[in-house]
Amino acid sequence: xxxxPPASFAEIIAxxxxxxxxxxxxxxxxxxxxxxxxxxxxxxYKSVVGDAVRDIARAIGTAAxxxxxxxxxxxxxxxxxxxxxxxxxxxxxxxxxxxxxALRQMTERLATWNxxxxxxxxxxxxxxxxxxxxxxxxxxxxxxxVRHGQALIAALPGVPAxxxxxxxxxxxxxxxxxxxxxxxxxxxxxxxxxxFHTFGLPESEVQAKIAHLLPPGSPIRLGIYASPLGVSVSxxxxxxxxxxxxxxxxxxxxxxxxxxxxxxxxxxxxxxxxAPFVYADEADTMESVVGRLLSQQSxxxxxxxxxxxxxxxxxxxxxxxxxxYFEGGVICYSNRMKQDWLAVPxxxxxxxxxxxxxxxxxxARGIRARSGASLGLSITxxxxxxxxxxxxxxxxxxxxxATPDGQAQAKEFRFHGTRDxxxxxxxxxxxxxxxxxxxERRPT
Amino acid sequence: xxxxPPASFAEIIAxxxxxxxxxxxxxxxxxxxxxxxxxxxxxxYKSVVGDAVRDIARAIGTAAxxxxxxxxxxxxxxxxxxxxxxxxxxxxxxxxxxxxxALRQMTERLATWNxxxxxxxxxxxxxxxxxxxxxxxxxxxxxxxVRHGQALIAALPGVPAxxxxxxxxxxxxxxxxxxxxxxxxxxxxxxxxxxFHTFGLPESEVQAKIAHLLPPGSPIRLGIYASPLGVSVSxxxxxxxxxxxxxxxxxxxxxxxxxxxxxxxxxxxxxxxxAPFVYADEADTMESVVGRLLSQQSxxxxxxxxxxxxxxxxxxxxxxxxxxYFEGGVICYSNRMKQDWLAVPxxxxxxxxxxxxxxxxxxARGIRARSGASLGLSITxxxxxxxxxxxxxxxxxxxxxATPDGQAQAKEFRFHGTRDxxxxxxxxxxxxxxxxxxxERRPT
Numbered sequence: 013x014x015x016x017p018p019a020s021f022a023e024i025i026a027x028x029x030x031x032x033x034x035x036x037x038x039x040x041x042x043x044x045x046x047x048x049x050x051x052x053x054x055x056x057y058k059s060v061v062g063d064a065v066r067d068i069a070r071a072i073g074t075a076a077x078x079x080x081x082x083x084x085x086x087x088x089x090x091x092x093x094x095x096x097x098x099x100x101x102x103x104x105x106x107x108x109x110x111x112x113x114a115l116r117q118m119t120e121r122l123a124t125w126n127x128x129x130x131x132x133x134x135x136x137x138x139x140x141x142x143x144x145x146x147x148x149x150x151x152x153x154x155x156x157x158v159r160h161g162q163a164l165i166a167a168l169p170g171v172p173a174x175x176x177x178x179x180x181x182x183x184x185x186x187x188x189x190x191x192x193x194x195x196x197x198x199x200x201x202x203x204x205x206x207x208f209h210t211f212g213l214p215e216s217e218v219q220a221k222i223a224h225l226l227p228p229g230s231p232i233r234l235g236i237y238a239s240p241l242g243v244s245v246s247x248x249x250x251x252x253x254x255x256x257x258x259x260x261x262x263x264x265x266x267x268x269x270x271x272x273x274x275x276x277x278x279x280x281x282x283x284x285x286x287a288p289f290v291y292a293d294e295a296d297t298m299e300s301v302v303g304r305l306l307s308q309q310s311x312x313x314x315x316x317x318x319x320x321x322x323x324x325x326x327x328x329x330x331x332x333x334x335x336x337y338f339e340g341g342v343i344c345y346s347n348r349m350k351q352d353w354l355a356v357p358x359x360x361x362x363x364x365x366x367x368x369x370x371x372x373x374x375x376a377r378g379i380r381a382r383s384g385a386s387l388g389l390s391i392t393x394x395x396x397x398x399x400x401x402x403x404x405x406x407x408x409x410x411x412x413x414a415t416p417d418g419q420a421q422a423k424e425f426r427f428h429g430t431r432d433x434x435x436x437x438x439x440x441x442x443x444x445x446x447x448x449x450x451x452e453r454r455p456t
Numbered sequence: 457x458x459x460x461p462p463a464s465f466a467e468i469i470a471x472x473x474x475x476x477x478x479x480x481x482x483x484x485x486x487x488x489x490x491x492x493x494x495x496x497x498x499x500x501y502k503s504v505v506g507d508a509v510r511d512i513a514r515a516i517g518t519a520a521x522x523x524x525x526x527x528x529x530x531x532x533x534x535x536x537x538x539x540x541x542x543x544x545x546x547x548x549x550x551x552x553x554x555x556x557x558a559l560r561q562m563t564e565r566l567a568t569w570n571x572x573x574x575x576x577x578x579x580x581x582x583x584x585x586x587x588x589x590x591x592x593x594x595x596x597x598x599x600x601x602v603r604h605g606q607a608l609i610a611a612l613p614g615v616p617a618x619x620x621x622x623x624x625x626x627x628x629x630x631x632x633x634x635x636x637x638x639x640x641x642x643x644x645x646x647x648x649x650x651x652f653h654t655f656g657l658p659e660s661e662v663q664a665k666i667a668h669l670l671p672p673g674s675p676i677r678l679g680i681y682a683s684p685l686g687v688s689v690s691x692x693x694x695x696x697x698x699x700x701x702x703x704x705x706x707x708x709x710x711x712x713x714x715x716x717x718x719x720x721x722x723x724x725x726x727x728x729x730x731a732p733f734v735y736a737d738e739a740d741t742m743e744s745v746v747g748r749l750l751s752q753q754s755x756x757x758x759x760x761x762x763x764x765x766x767x768x769x770x771x772x773x774x775x776x777x778x779x780x781y782f783e784g785g786v787i788c789y790s791n792r793m794k795q796d797w798l799a800v801p802x803x804x805x806x807x808x809x810x811x812x813x814x815x816x817x818x819x820a821r822g823i824r825a826r827s828g829a830s831l832g833l834s835i836t837x838x839x840x841x842x843x844x845x846x847x848x849x850x851x852x853x854x855x856x857x858a859t860p861d862g863q864a865q866a867k868e869f870r871f872h873g874t875r876d877x878x879x880x881x882x883x884x885x886x887x888x889x890x891x892x893x894x895x896e897r898r899p900t
Contacts, residue, residue, distance in 0.1 A: 235473055321766075
């Protein structure tokens with residue numbers, strides 16, 4: 013049986029043909045899902061619709077029949093393919109009007125950039141009749157919020173910085189006011205979600221090690237997701253408020269009283285089963301974890317990258333403040349650079365080849381000595397699709413680590429996949445190697 | 457008016473709570489949209505649904521009322537959160553049965569990996585009654601295809617390599633057979649889509665330069681999309697076959713006879729207006745374009761990266777065969793590395809600071825001389841959020857280029873956004889600088 017969904021569910025509709033083609037990540041969804049969860053509202057559907065009035069109107073119509081809150085992102089810009097305004101106008105039967113408030117906000121915003129609205133931008137002041145204009149403190153396109161049947165539609169720009177700020181400053185207060193005013197004096201849904209990340213075990217082994225920790229019928233829902241960065245595990249519990257009957261048709265059991273403590277206990281047991289493969293929790297990343305461990309131990313790192321081509325350095329420097337522990341490194345794509353910059357002996361290259369444990373160890377020693385860093389991390393391998401030789405297939409990778417005791421050791425890995433997957437997995441394995449070394453060294 | 461959509465539209469449903477959270481790119485959509493377009497089928501909706509039987513069933517039910525073809529990806533794996541089988545069984549009212557064919561294929565596949573199916577994997581042989589089993593030549597989970605009302609549902613695994621191969625080998629023949637057998641002897645829809653990419657102009661200037669080239673009412677639809685990598689422009693025409701009346705309610709005009717030539721002509725005029733900002737077409741990338749130009753001119757490149765931390769090297773080495781023209785480089789995050797590795801004079805660093813045109817030029821000269829490459833590309837800047845000083849705000853970036861004539865020149869840029877956006881924009885500006893130099897040098 014498919015029951016009527018509780019009124020407090022939300023639906024996110026992302027507008028844009030470029031999103032429909034899938035070539036771009038819709039980065040608003042993660043933020044919106046988390047921000048809505050904080051208000052006790054669960055996102056149950058997300059749709060992506062191209063830039064066509066008819067299709068956007070259909071998607072909003074469908075959403076209004078099943079969700080209480082509809083957040084539409086995108087399609088509010090100045091160009092001719094931006095038609096969210098028209099679609100909302102159509103579906104709510106509210107004609108578009110130039111709204112003085114929207115015009116003033118936009119004009120003021122553009123004035124701070126020493127610009128005046130052009131014809132295209134003036135379209136942005138068109139707002140469905142009766143809708144609340146939502147100020148855009150970052151960009152020029154105002155948003156709006158409007159009631160449609162039982163649903164509240166909030167239309168926000170697609171630019172993440174704008175959507176996020178407008179959601180926090182304008183939409184959250186609206187949701188809170190409605191939840192407070194209506195029968196839903198308390199949030200109707202409370203969501204507990206915990207997430208952690210492992211590297212080094214296949215998905216099925218992760219499942220085998222932890223599935224027994226969740227008895228059949230437990231209201232805690234287990235999610236296991238594989239990616240080139242490893243396998244992530246999530247635990248989710250959704251509580252519905254005020255004695256609603258559990259929606260038995262859902263594969264998510266609801267309404268059973270499982271508190272945060274029980275989730276934390278299960279999470280802890282799963283982490284124990286999987287340690288030392290667990291490297292991070294929630295939105296934390298391998299590069300942040302490695303950075304914190306280096307900072308705590310007052311050590312510095314330098315890298316010598318062959319097959320990853322700079323990816324390890326790029327990832328480490330995504331973390332603000334990484335200059336405190338990251339010295340830099342060498343992208344030694346050619347053999348000449350391995351010899352000239354890292355003092356890898358030419359006979360070693362000739363005898364074992366550039367992709368070998370011996371050369372990886374020499375690279376790690378070389379970058380550590382030349383950079384003056386505490387640790388030297390090296391990587392050499394065959395990312396493919398070309399470059400394989402007899403006995404050295406695509407995906408063969410050696411990772412070397414030179415440590416303060418003067419030692420340098422290399423480990424062999426065999427990865428599968430496309431060139432970018434092999435590069436990504438290699439960078440993750442290299443950073444994980446540093447993480448494990450730092451953890452073993454640290455007195456626990 | 458919202459008309460009934462033509463029967464040949466398709467809908468893609470991606471299953472997975474991890475996709476709903478938005479933290480991951482659904483990379484199947486681009487492939488499926490393009491592959492369906494080749495068969496004359498337009499994807500008009502894409503939805504993402506979490507791992508819950510009820511929600512997946514609802515999404516499929518909604519899709520079946522508006523689309524002829526429904527491609528579901530994901531939720532066919534062995535773990536307990538994989539429930540696409542159950543959802544399709546529910547919505548089509550076809551009980552799940554262990555199918556000998558599916559079991560045999562899976563057992564054979566696992567045998568090639570020296571494994572036997574475990575209990576969890578055996579669930580993968582459950583298939584709705586009457587469905588066609590689709591062989592998985594890559595992984596262990598079989599797919600299936602089943603009719604529901606007027607729609608054909610194809611369920612494929614979420615792993616891109618598996619989904620893509622199964623779609624090509626099993627689903628495409630099904631679609632062709634049905635299009636041939638039914639009234640749709642010819643594809644009902646023909647889609648012409650062209651795309652090109654610019655760097656260096658804001659979105660509104662791109663629009664201002666080209667919008668007049670498309671007269672009002674033209675059946676060619678213009679899309680303009682901004683990202684940290686620049687502004688992309690798309691032209692789309694959708695033809696419906698066999699004299700269907702144009703769906704006037706859509707913002708995409710249909711049915712007008714505009715051929716590929718007219719699209720190419722408009723595309724050419726727009727490219728002319730925007731040259732030299734246009735750097736690539738379709739799925740081509742800046743790093744590929746730079747690589748081809750270097751190859752054609754038999755030149756090599758080395759990089760000295762400060763604020764981008766290895767991103768330029770990473771991007772260049774995403775291109776197979778890049779070792780032919782990319783020597784490697786230095787990630788010189790610290791001042792010491794700028795001095796020791798690139799011979800940037802210490803007084804220069806003291807007088808102008810590491811983020812200056814003078815140091816950028818010295819870095820470019822240094823990396824060119826030390827690496828032996830034809831061109832030396834350097835970048836130094838403040839990616840933020842920390843590191844700003846009076847007169848040197850976050851986003852200030854200098855890009856230097858040392859050329860075979862011994863000259864090195866630096867240009868100043870000011871970027872906005874978060875740390876990763878500034879890194880990405882900086883890397884794009886640096887590669888674009890090389891591209892423009894190579895183009896100006898080349899006798900045209």
